[in-house]
Amino acid sequence: MRNSSMSKNDLILLFCFSAAILAGPIILAPIGAGYPDLLQKFAIFGIFALGFNILFGLTGYLSFGHAAFLGAGSYTAVWTFKLLSMNPLPAILLATLMGGLFAALIGFICLRRSGIYFSILTLAFAQMSYNLAYSVLTPITNGETGLQLRQADPRILDAALGRDYGAVLPSSDFFGIDMTGYPGFYFCAVILIACFFFSMRIFRSPFGMMLRAVKSNQNRMNYTGLNTRPYALAAFIISGMYAGLAGGLLAVTDPLAGAERMQWTASGEVVLMTILGGSGTLLGPVIGAGAIKYFENIFSSFNEGILMKAFDFLPESLQHIMVSISSLFVGEGWHLTLGALFMLIVIFLPGGLMEGFNRLRTWLGNRTGGGDGGAVPDTAPAPSVGGD
Amino acid sequence: MSLLSVENVNKSFGGLKALDNVNLEIAAGTVHAIIGPNGAGKSTLLNCFVGRLEPDTGSVMFDGQSLLRIDPHEINQAGVSRVFQTPEIFGDLTLLENVMIPAFAKRDGAFTMNVWRGVALESDVRAKAMDMLADVGLSTKAQDIAGQLSRGDKRRLELAMCLVQEPKLLLLDEPTAGMARADTNNTIDLMKRIAARGVTMVVIEHDMHVVFSLAEKISVLAQGTVIAEGLPQDIKGDPRVQEAYLGGAHL
Ligand SMILES: Nc1ncnc2c1ncn2[C@@H]1O[C@H](COP(=O)(O)OP(=O)(O)O)[C@@H](O)[C@H]1O
Ligand SMILES: [Mg+2]
Numbered sequence: 001m002r003n004s005s006m007s008k009n010d011l012i013l014l015f016c017f018s019a020a021i022l023a024g025p026i027i028l029a030p031i032g033a034g035y036p037d038l039l040q041k042f043a044i045f046g047i048f049a050l051g052f053n054i055l056f057g058l059t060g061y062l063s064f065g066h067a068a069f070l071g072a073g074s075y076t077a078v079w080t081f082k083l084l085s086m087n088p089l090p091a092i093l094l095a096t097l098m099g100g101l102f103a104a105l106i107g108f109i110c111l112r113r114s115g116i117y118f119s120i121l122t123l124a125f126a127q128m129s130y131n132l133a134y135s136v137l138t139p140i141t142n143g144e145t146g147l148q149l150r151q152a153d154p155r156i157l158d159a160a161l162g163r164d165y166g167a168v169l170p171s172s173d174f175f176g177i178d179m180t181g182y183p184g185f186y187f188c189a190v191i192l193i194a195c196f197f198f199s200m201r202i203f204r205s206p207f208g209m210m211l212r213a214v215k216s217n218q219n220r221m222n223y224t225g226l227n228t229r230p231y232a233l234a235a236f237i238i239s240g241m242y243a244g245l246a247g248g249l250l251a252v253t254d255p256l257a258g259a260e261r262m263q264w265t266a267s268g269e270v271v272l273m274t275i276l277g278g279s280g281t282l283l284g285p286v287i288g289a290g291a292i293k294y295f296e297n298i299f300s301s302f303n304e305g306i307l308m309k310a311f312d313f314l315p316e317s318l319q320h321i322m323v324s325i326s327s328l329f330v331g332e333g334w335h336l337t338l339g340a341l342f343m344l345i346v347i348f349l350p351g352g353l354m355e356g357f358n359r360l361r362t363w364l365g366n367r368t369g370g371g372d373g374g375a376v377p378d379t380a381p382a383p384s385v386g387g388d
Numbered sequence: 389m390s391l392l393s394v395e396n397v398n399k400s401f402g403g404l405k406a407l408d409n410v411n412l413e414i415a416a417g418t419v420h421a422i423i424g425p426n427g428a429g430k431s432t433l434l435n436c437f438v439g440r441l442e443p444d445t446g447s448v449m450f451d452g453q454s455l456l457r458i459d460p461h462e463i464n465q466a467g468v469s470r471v472f473q474t475p476e477i478f479g480d481l482t483l484l485e486n487v488m489i490p491a492f493a494k495r496d497g498a499f500t501m502n503v504w505r506g507v508a509l510e511s512d513v514r515a516k517a518m519d520m521l522a523d524v525g526l527s528t529k530a531q532d533i534a535g536q537l538s539r540g541d542k543r544r545l546e547l548a549m550c551l552v553q554e555p556k557l558l559l560l561d562e563p564t565a566g567m568a569r570a571d572t573n574n575t576i577d578l579m580k581r582i583a584a585r586g587v588t589m590v591v592i593e594h595d596m597h598v599v600f601s602l603a604e605k606i607s608v609l610a611q612g613t614v615i616a617e618g619l620p621q622d623i624k625g626d627p628r629v630q631e632a633y634l635g636g637a638h639l
Contacts, residue, residue, distance in 0.1 A: 007508055204506040206492050209481075213489050216478040223438055223476065224490045224549065225464035227498040234501060 010200060017283070018193045025182065033294055036181045041297075042290045043188035044249045047195045049273040049285035051242020054202060056271070057280035059235045060215030062119045064267050065106070065126030069099040069240040071133065071262035073247025075140065078147045078257045085157035086170050088179055088187065092248040099244015100237050107236035111229060114218075126267055133259035146258035172252045184253045191249065195242060196286070202238070203282055211235050243270075265335075272338065276345055278354030287353055292338065299337050302330035391416040391557055391588050392437070397446030399432055399612075406432045407443065408612035414557070419579070419589045421603035423596075429612040430592045431473055434559050438470050439463050451556065461498050467556035469549075471563055473592075475542035477549065479535030483526055486534050487517035487548050494553045520552040521545075523581075525574060540567040544575065551582060558582070560591045564598055576601050600624075 006014075020027065024042070028034045033042075048070060056062055073095035080091040110121040133141040141147055151169055158165075172179040179187055202208045210231050213221050218228045251257055260266070269292065277288025307323045307330070314322060329337045349356050392414040399407040406429045414420050422430050435441040437448060439460035448455045455463050469490075478486050491513045496502065507514075521527045524544040529537070534545060543563060550558055563579070564572040572595065579602055583589060593599050599606065599620075606623045608616040616629050623629055 006506065201503055201506070204508065205504065206488075206496070206502045206507055206510065207500070208503075209485060209489060209507060210492070212481060212485075213478050216480040217476060220476040220478060220549075221489075222460040223440075223464055223470055223472075225461050225493040225498060225553070226489070227459070227461045230499040 006204075010204065013282070014193075014197060014200065017196055017286075021189045021193055022186075024189065025185070031294075033297070036185045038293065038297055039185045040188050040249075040253045041293045043185065043192045044246050044253070045270075045273065045289040045293055046192050046286040047188075047249070048243055048246035048270050049277065049289040050192075050195050050199050051239040051246070052270045053239075053274050053279055053281075053285040054199060054211070054242070055235045055239035056274055057285070058203075058208060058211035058215060059232050061111070061114070061232060061236070062271070063110075063122040063236070063239075064119050064264065064271065065110075065122035065124075065129075066239065066243050066270050067262050067264070067266035068106070068126040068129040069103055069243035070247040070250070070266065070270075071129065071257070071259065072102045073099045073244035074251045074257035074261055075133075075147055075247075076244070077248035077251035078149070078255055079140075081149055081155070081170075081172060081251070081255055082153040083156065085155055086163075086165070086172050087157075088172050088174055088248075088252040090157070091172070091252060092191070092245055095248025095251070096241045096245040099247065100241040102244070103237045103240020104233070107233050107240070111232050111236060123264060123267070126262060127264060130259055130262040130264075133262060141257070141259060144259075146256050148256045172255055179252050180254075188249050188253065191245070192286070195245070196282075200282055207231075207234075272342055276342065276352055278352030281352070281354045284352050284354040291353065295337070295341070296334055299330045299334040300332075302327075389416060390414055391451060392590070393447075393449045394433075394437075395447045395449075397433070397436060397443045397448065399429075399436060399441060399443050406612050407436070410446070410609075410612070410614055412607060412614065414588060414590055415605070416588055417586050418604045419583050419591060419602050421591045421593055421599045421606045422609055423593065423599060423606060424609035428609040430609055431561055432612075433609070434470065434561055434590070434592065437463075437559060438468060464493070464553075464555075465498060468559065469551075469553050469555035469557075470559040471543065471546045471550055471561060473561040473565070475539070475546045477534050477542055477546055479533070481534060482531050483521060483534050483537075483545055484514070484517055484530040486545055487520050487552050488513050490549045491516050491552045517552060520548045523551070524548045524578060540571050543567065544571070547575070547578070554587075556588060558587050558589045560589060560593075562592055562594060564593065564595055572598065 021043070024039050025034045025036075028039070033039070048066070052063070052066055076098040077091040077095040080094050084090050106122065106125045110118055110125065113121060134143055149169055151165075151167070155163075174183070174187060177183045202211075210221075210226065213226070214228055214231050214235075221228050247261065250261070273288040273292050274285045275288070276291060277286065278284025304323060304327055307326055308319065311319045311322045327333070329340075345352060351358075390413040392412070394410055394412040397407050397410045398405070410429075410433060422433070424430055432441065436443045437450075437455060439455065439458065442456060450463075450466060450468060453466060455466075455468070478489065481489075488507070488510075495513065518527060518530065521530055524547055526541060526544060526548065529541070534542070537545060543566065547560075547563060560579075564575050567575060576598055579589070579591075583602070591599070591602065603620055606618065606620055607614050608623065608629050616623060616626050618626070
């Protein structure tokens with residue numbers, strides 16, 4: 001029954017996606033990204049961006065405050081570790097619920113407005129959450145230090161089951177498997193695949209069609225008997241749950257939570273990921289998240305020593321000039337590179353990397369395409385001449 | 389008996405009295421035309437029926453239920469669909485999707501979180517939408533993006549979007565404006581077929597050919613007031629109408 005509701009193409013896409021994610025450590029090794037810490041980030045931010053895309057890509061509502069849900073998810077997960085159990089399942093479950101609950105509250109208020117006013121409201125709410133985490137909520141968030149595990153935490157479920165971590169600080173473990181390194185990555189990867197599947201179901205469903213209608217023309221929707229508000233709110237809550245889940249997973253792979261996760265730069269990052277990859281497409285957000293985390297990793301690790309080496313083929317004076325220019329774009333200055341990259345994409349590829357891939361495919365198809373296999377651009381314009 | 393009854397409706401925009409104590413009875417199963425010069429308040433009147441505007445005073449009753457102070461989607465769910473003077477369609481979606489959405493709205497109500505059953509499985513809704521597109525002569529363009537259509541085609545698409553809902557009352561605001569003669573005649577035929585199914589229609593129209601081919605009753609609106617009302621042959625000869633509407637020219 002459920003299988004019959006998926007087209008063959010979708011099954012193939014899901015299969016290839018799963019294979020690519022699970023083989024990530026091998027596929028990404030040649031570009032130096034085949035190690036677990038980075039792979040975990042790819043998967044987690046992939047989930048974050050997938051959820052963001054359900055809101056922004058489908059309904060067109062641009063939230064600048066989604067990091068608040070990510071942060072709420074992290075805090076919830078760490079608290080679950082402290083109070084209930086080091087098993088990641090309750091932690092991510094509660095983190096997802098908290099993301100959804102928090103999103104329901106904020107969405108209910110912000111969705112009274114649309115366009116730029118909506119964006120500003122979400123930004124304001126996220127900044128409020130960030131400031132509260134630093135001030136009034138310190139008993140819950142542990143302020144600037146961040147929320148951490150302690151040996152003396154109660155962990156009632158673990159205690160009831162007689163699970164004792166001894167004198168060391170416990171780390172999250174999935175029925176005996178430590179959630180750091182590769183097991184941690186595979187845990188996140190399986191969840192990413194499930195999230196991708198769910199996102200695909202939404203895209204292909206009547207519900208998803210309604211979300212695209214929200215983006216296209218809300219007036220027409222209303223006069224067609226559809227209540228736009230609950231559709232937008234449902235999309236907002238679902239994307240909040242994805243964000244909460246991603247925040248929970250951040251805590252699973254590294255059990256601490258800090259308020260900086262809620263900062264506006266983190267909210268902006270998921271916007272960039274989605275647009276960079278291609279908003280409104282299924283795969284784009286995951287690719288965008290991977291690309292940004294990859295480049296962040298490379299560029300922010302560069303320092304002057306590495307740059308000196310890179311330019312040592314130049315005469316010494318030139319070498320120094322090149323190094324001082326390019327050092328602006330690396331290390332702490334990585335955001336400058338990100339900004340430039342983003343501008344290039346928005347100007348030349350407004351549909352994101354996905355549009356780039358599609359153009360490349362059409363171009364290759366046209367070059368090599370002979371007789372039968374030629375990729376005919378499927379956007380054949382249909383001039384409206386026919387007076388029938 | 390009347391399906392829609394409008395009593396003493398007034399609407400002002402600042403100092404401008406757009407509707408001045410309008411009374412109107414639309415009998416079930418008829419085609420009722422509203423004619424009148426530009427700026428007479430015809431579109432404003434329809435806006436008061438679908439919840440786009442609230443009248444300052446007066447009442448609008450449809451099928452025993454007030455249409456005032458309720459949301460547009462509730463009015464539609466009650467059985468009122470409207471084609472707008474400037475087409476309101478989903479410009480980013482395909483024609484087929486444009487027609488499937490109202491069909492889903494009719495079947496599933498104002499909000500349904502239908503996530504698991506893919507659109508591909510909804511062959512009934514799809515077939516219904518395709519039939520409707522064929523009815524308005526757009527089936528060859530079913531997979532085109534609606535925003536790229538000509539104005540006349542957009543209008544026909546919007547008509548299909550309303551018709552697929554099988555409304556009790558269909559409101560049409562200048563449905564043939566911007567259409568070529570041949571398309572106008574096709575639209576007249578289509579509207580005759582819809583009328584034959586027993587759908588009640590209110591048509592605002594400037595093209596007298598259209599009005600006299602379809603209307604069973606005509607109301608004439610000028611400066612926000614109904615100045616004449618009656619059967620087509622009576623309206624044709626009414627000197628007040630000729631005066632107000634055509635400045636004395638012959639109908
Ligand atoms: N939303 C509005 N705000 C202000 N004035 C309006 C508005 N809608 C219509 N009007 C004015 O009300 C009068 C009637 O307009 P309308 O109902 O569109 O006329 P018709 O459809 O008969 O050509 C016009 O003078 C128009 O300018
Ligand atoms: Mg008008």
